[in-house]
Amino acid sequence: MKIAYKTRKEFAIQQLQELFLSVEWSSGDYPDKLQAAMKNSHTVFSAWDKKKLVGLINCLSDGVMTAYIHYLLVRPEYQGKGIGKELVNLMIKKYQDCACKVLIAYDDEIGFYKRCGFEIGEGETPMFITYLTI
Template structure:
């Protein structure tokens, strides 16, 4: 049975295993992941017993704007509505915010977010700078 929890204290190994299961580069930096999740506004995780199998992270200012930073589910558990449940739970937490934004890392995930009410911004364009490129 899948259990959903509002916790932020994960082991480095739990985070690294989950992130690497979906081939996310950040899984190679477990200390940074641990610190990032401890400092996040909201984190909801999915568990199969003691195994971290999915999570979603929201960053927000408390009232106006929230950003869904990441949503990932171990491939062994995909197709079981884990991602949808995590997203619905986080959106419920943010229901009184003016804006909730998400910038999917992969274009194939846009349809998933559209199914949950997100719309592509007509005038918006996502931008990013990677830490190694800062001068």
């Protein structure tokens, strides 16, 4: 299996919906919003198995001080193959000169992000106002 990594912001709605629902993220129920979100992201890297979207990472950034990695997802049948790690590496390299690279990790993913070089903030708590299931 040869995975191709691409920088792009344009996706078919169905591609995004299938990817997000494959990992049971409720944002997959809003494919129009996901499509707009990718277009409005500062950077998006995607992973492809031929014509199948199998992974994605996006970043919201000012390009200088802060890079906020919002989404990182890989289809379950492609997990454990280094795709997520490669997507994170691409993003870290892209924003290597930014003073702060930040993300919010689900508890069961903390080990993965630590292996990617992220640390848990001391005395910091993520906060939300959202209608999505978190």
